[in-house]
Amino acid sequence: MCFGMIEIRWHGRGGQGAVTATELLAKAAIKQGLYAQAFAMFGPERRGSPVVAFNRIDKEPIEVRSHVYEPDVIIVLDPLIIKIIDVTAGLKPKGTLIINSKSSPKELSELFPNFRIAVVDATSIALQRLNVPITNTVMLGAFAKAKSVVDISNIEKVVLERFDQLNVEALREAFDKTIVLEV
Amino acid sequence: MCFGMIEIRWHGRGGQGAVTATELLAKAAIKQGLYAQAFAMFGPERRGSPVVAFNRIDKEPIEVRSHVYEPDVIIVLDPLIIKIIDVTAGLKPKGTLIINSKSSPKELSELFPNFRIAVVDATSIALQRLNVPITNTVMLGAFAKAKSVVDISNIEKVVLERFDQLNVEALREAFDKTIVLEV
Amino acid sequence: MQIIEPLTLSGNLAIAYAVKQLDVDVVAAYPITPQTTMVEKISEYISKGELKANLLLVESEHSAISACLSAAASGARVFTSSSSQGLLLMHEILFITSALRFPVVMAIANRAVSAPINIWNDHGDIMPQRDTGWIQLFVESAQEAYDKVIQAYRIAEDDKVRLPIMINIDGIVLSHTYEPVYPISDSDVASFSPWNLYSPRLDPDNPITIGAFCYPDYYFETRYQSLKALNDSLPIISNVDKEFGELSGRSYGIVSPFKCDDADIILISMGSISMTVRAAVKKLREKGEKVGMLSLKLFRPFPSKELIRYIKNAKAIGIIDRAFSPGAVAGPVFTEVTSALYLSKMDIPSVDFFLGLGGRDVKMEDIKDIFNILKRIVKTGLIERHSYYIGLRG
């Protein structure tokens, strides 16, 4: 693995666990000996309203504390979000867009040309394995597949610490099912 | 009347109206076209405890705001106070000491040599005319007699505004009965 | 102007008298020594029908300032007053009052703060409020307190200002000292500081929301507006004072210099202590000493330019601080003044003098001691210490 600082933006809704996902990802990265940050934009709007959260991952100590303006990766937890928000705003050219969607990578790449697209139907996996449409751990699996930054084994460990084996299985299923379409 | 600034210290006890006396004296002086201040040392101790208050009277605007350390005149409202407090502390040499007491000026001048002594049995006057042993207005009469600074007529006016004719009569009686012993 | 006989009033009563003349609508206050007699007098005016107003006897100072804010937001002319612990308890709402831009006028009988509890004068209560965005005036006498309350409404309610004002009078020393006060007539008060139903306000015919939630997108801008409004109020404050002078013959300036023109040594002070300083300067001048003084009448907005104009030629400056800011470079007034000097590229030896804390009496001799220290500095060119604690035992 060879990379500079990676910046990630997560899109979800209040209640879908985007913030927890960033925390877990940071934890996994740190477990792996990397440096990482996890943070979010907090506001007074409530469950259901769009939420944005961030990660930074690097091999060096991270010295930036500003928001992420030009992410390398964008992860979308909720299939509906792409309809209401310009999710790719700021995404670096050839950046990676990881989406929870039933649509095919192709359909999505038409919608979002010029980006690497990774797609998985996380909601179905979550509903099936966890019985709730909460996709944050599932999408961590998609991320592990789409970007070789944090080992899936480390992600699994932190998810297991916080949640349970079911979540680990869900994320592994997502890892397996995520399809990446290079730009 | 020809004088520089006159500084007065009043001694009484909580509840005897020393502070009101200073206010009235200032008012009378101001009525007369003079400049005056009236103030006191306030503290948390209660009715019965010794109280000290001050006046400054001058023909010029008064620019000092500190306590009075070397008064020209000391007025003692309560005959017992002289037993428990060094009432003449700081009194200018040949300064005037005005005391409410049944003692004779001579007896007092032995106690307080080197000062001008003015004495009146204010408690008796107050009890007789006002039915209460509150001597503040009475002692204003003694002051008017002992020091020609503020006309008794002006003092009478302010006392009448605040209190009643009985008080005016009491202070006039005190004026008449006050005996001054020059040093 | 009608000429009216002087009244004999304490600082508190002088203010109460002004409040009556100003026909204030709502007074909300909570008792605290040495502010109490002010509110007691207003209570008496109301009970006698001399002032038509509602007196809201709240259960704490926090509620007092809250009620004043909202009464002002409803269009009423309001007054409150406090001191020490009470003022500190208002802290949170002071910021809100200025930021929401309501013209609350508050008189403060300045008093030392706990611990330990002490009811006498210093500026320990007001200095920690210097960030709250209020206009802060200091006065030297009951007369000036009276005059400034009248001016305060004119300033606060000015559409270009719309900010709350604190009028600081030294507790006990001014609040409780009786002295001559020349009032102006009721009609002069009414025409100098007329009340108008201002807007925006809480009015069902014109509904607005006050105090909304603010994202980072807007906070900086709206706070900057208040900051600017406060800075821009300086000339208005100054003009109102001048106009008041035309009416009454009394005007004070936002800084009040005395014998500064040719002074080698200048002492800067605030509040009632300035009188003693001025008297000391007179005495020293009689002896031929080139000393001067400057009384700061306005602390917020801080009149840097006006101040520096008068002190810039001094060879040594003394600054009196009546409050500690523990752990700071020096006292709050000193820090402010020297920062202003620094920005003006001045380099005048300056020393901070702490005195009169918690009611420790300030004597003419103390002031003379200060001038002696400053004289020594001018003579030797040597500053031994930056802070002196005048009268401290030890």
Added chain:
Amino acid sequence: MQIIEPLTLSGNLAIAYAVKQLDVDVVAAYPITPQTTMVEKISEYISKGELKANLLLVESEHSAISACLSAAASGARVFTSSSSQGLLLMHEILFITSALRFPVVMAIANRAVSAPINIWNDHGDIMPQRDTGWIQLFVESAQEAYDKVIQAYRIAEDDKVRLPIMINIDGIVLSHTYEPVYPISDSDVASFSPWNLYSPRLDPDNPITIGAFCYPDYYFETRYQSLKALNDSLPIISNVDKEFGELSGRSYGIVSPFKCDDADIILISMGSISMTVRAAVKKLREKGEKVGMLSLKLFRPFPSKELIRYIKNAKAIGIIDRAFSPGAVAGPVFTEVTSALYLSKMDIPSVDFFLGLGGRDVKMEDIKDIFNILKRIVKTGLIERHSYYIGLRG
């Protein structure tokens, strides 16, 4: 020292973790964003039996600080935490806590103050508390927050200090950002900051009266004691930090200069923003620009000497203020620094930069803009304005 794996903690959780290790006895706090997760975590520790302590869920911040004060006066090790409105509501009792000399430790997740209400970071809450007599520390990371809490008890409970301490972490930016934190072992914590039953305290076997009424005869002297204790704590704070460095390998200094030695331009900052400034300096140094920065870790007592040692050769100084003091000469940090410069007879062009208020994001570009302004000043020798509002729209 045992070597322990890094944890992934937010600033709040790092502090909660330290509080657990410090075996605190009493925690009294009231929720406010962005402090809440700190207390929630402590609550969880207690409920799981990982920390034996009483959690006093008071009805307001005023009661929180009051209860902490008295719990400390009873001999307990106490912790509290707050932010913004909550901190302002404690205002009155903050003075009392320091004057009565009780070693309360408080973590503050700094947040903008109302009005308007805004839950994001700036220093508008903490700056108005700079006169309260508390030790005030600022940190840049969750790690530093953790380390400083451990140091804080050692300092506060030191018999020569016996003062309360505020540890300031930038709200949201630090309080809610997860990052690696290397803890030290429980036993290292216990031996570095051991608890002792101090006295005097509220003990029936040795009765004392705390908080007596104070006449003018004693006020100045007792307040001077606190002032002096705070000033004298500076070397102790510095030593504790060094000792902690010996134990953990991490020490921060009370000022943390970076590339100041030969810098023409130095930017002074406090809190998390210093990281971005340091990163900017690195980048600019790579381009060969002689810039430096200094992160102020201690604001009270203010480390004038240490600060000036590092900046005295600069040709221009920028100071970042994250809070307004409306109507003042400039922002609180600027005023303090320039006053210190004035006293040291320095004359370095200095400019105040306001930014990041109410959560307005501070970007690397903003810092570079600041350096550009300062560069222009060095080049032209001309200061156009003393205050810049970086990012203000308008």
Added chain:
Amino acid sequence: MKKLPKWNEMEEGFITRILSESINKTGTWRTFKPIIDQSRCTKCGWCIVYCPEPCIYYESKKDSKILIDYDFCKGCGICAEECPVKCINMVLEE
């Protein structure tokens, strides 16, 4: 992105005047969408009084058709739950 006002373009005192209904379309928060089966609807009005937004109306006067303003409906499902005749269906938003 919307252009934000300059400091001198904002009304002083942070006065707020714009109604949420004119700019804040919370319909985007919805995951499930209430669909009224108009044929079964009795026009009783319970859904109207219980909608927390509120965003259910009679088309015109009482007893006229019941309409949902999807610009604001957050999909809470209260209307469906409380409808006495259960004629509102919550369907997954696509």
Added chain:
Amino acid sequence: MKKLPKWNEMEEGFITRILSESINKTGTWRTFKPIIDQSRCTKCGWCIVYCPEPCIYYESKKDSKILIDYDFCKGCGICAEECPVKCINMVLEE
């Protein structure tokens, strides 16, 4: 005048330890002085429990002579008023 301590002679934290009874003789506040007519006193003790200072005591154990400590008595007159047998007289202090 008593000599006041220097700042470094005072205990830090404004701790107060001296008892009022050892230095603050409030007997000087008195205008009237309570005098017990010991011959009529029943030693019931009501004066003792009601004295607000407190400064009335049994000389030794219960039922011994009743004493007033005039160093502290402020002359309120409660003892006289409440004495069931009215054996305390308030006389003007000279």
Added chain:
Amino acid sequence: MPFKSINDIIVKQDFFSPGHGLCAGCGAAQIARIVMKVVGKDSIIINSTGCLEVSTTTYPWTAWKVPYIHVAFENAAAVASGIRSAYDALIMKKKLNKDVNVVVLAGDGGTADIGLQALSGAFERGDRITYICYDNEAYMNTGIQRSGATPYGAWTTTSPSGQRTFKKDLMGIAIAHRVKYAATASIAYLLDAANKVEKAISMNGPSFIHWLQPCTIGWRFDPKLTVKLSRLAVKTGLWPLYEYYDGAVKLTVQVPKRAPVLEYLKLQGRFRHIINNKNELVKIQSYADELAAKFGLGPVSE
């Protein structure tokens, strides 16, 4: 009783707008809306800091069509008194002529805890204000910390193993202040509630309404159940609907057969840890039984 059918409510104009930011299914939104319909245009709303406030006024928009003011968390009652006092003075002095309803909407934290004192002051002075507490039984805005109104047993982030004390009795406190009018309300009994608001604003002195507000986030239930839970609280006897007026307490909604408390508790995640704990359930059931006895509700029928 001006409200006789829900249509009387429906026809009233809305002064609370959609587009606010409260959670889907938030009971506070329902309360605010109904209150606004009853109090109408000539009203001034005072809101303490909390969910309702931060989510209904987000610059530059507001959900309020009447004058609205938010100052701080702890002073809603004092702010209301200031407005009352100002209007009274201005009308007395003929500077204004139209009176207003002064209506507070404040959370349980802002009422039972940090705002209690200001409220007590307003009650004691007899200030003519209507204070409505929407009680979601915790500090929701800051993320579900316990308040003085948190019920026994409930999980919150600061009572992780369940609250150990019973709810503060705000009605009892209000009544001890001899307010002019005090009442409990529930969104599930809308006519009762609307009539109580109407009565409250007609009083010549302080009035108080304590309104239980299910919170989907804090209580952990599916948002669609907001009204159902409001109803169950009443049905179980945990939330008796009554009013106090002229010195007397009167039940306004009878519950002839009470539901067991478990029916109410089991729908809420915040009680998950106790619904299988017999002791705890008994405690809560007897608390409901006590309330039922006090207010004259019927027996439990399983």
Added chain:
Amino acid sequence: MPFKSINDIIVKQDFFSPGHGLCAGCGAAQIARIVMKVVGKDSIIINSTGCLEVSTTTYPWTAWKVPYIHVAFENAAAVASGIRSAYDALIMKKKLNKDVNVVVLAGDGGTADIGLQALSGAFERGDRITYICYDNEAYMNTGIQRSGATPYGAWTTTSPSGQRTFKKDLMGIAIAHRVKYAATASIAYLLDAANKVEKAISMNGPSFIHWLQPCTIGWRFDPKLTVKLSRLAVKTGLWPLYEYYDGAVKLTVQVPKRAPVLEYLKLQGRFRHIINNKNELVKIQSYADELAAKFGLGPVSE
């Protein structure tokens, strides 16, 4: 009932010293003294700002022989809770082994007004403290301004023509909080009072005592009448002596024949302006009658 005769009180050691600076005849001194005798050495006293505090601790002296702390005016209850919490924690952690009584003495202003909220918090949490309010019915320390406890009709400097509202019912408020124990007390009924204090400190939770305190300055009466007025307040029914424990209210001192309120009022300068005002007297008499009816006191006998 450990106190059976006044001798039981007399033999108890004094922990309140003469030489304090309270007014001659001050009822607060009497209360403080008796409380101290009952609570004894192993107690910590918390005092809110007020007459009692400023006049009993004047650096460098103190009238208190036990640990004493004064922090501010409004936070006595919170200060007490902090001490309680500290002792509980230190004992639990075996860092200390001896427990203490945590006893607050606070004025009516510090209790009914500015300190009410902190008190409510302590009550609600069930903190094991004893809170004693010495009620002189105004802010005396600052010069007789009205408080929430000022009775109807009383002159104060801020109610110059007589207070227009009735006293805040602190006992009612305490009881609404379900404290463990609450009681009224009077210095004229010393055994009753002492036993109540004894009971209060023995509770396993918050206890409250509301103690009427005649104030010679504020009520304007000859200092010798302090006890007499305490007695008359009870005799007239204006100050019923009762206690609340275990959910029940019980009268502790019966007044078979009540004195008319005028007897009490006419001795006090603060009521001077109304003792010839029939309407006002009737109002106050009916207030007493209501209390009498509520607590079961006897009829008025002239």
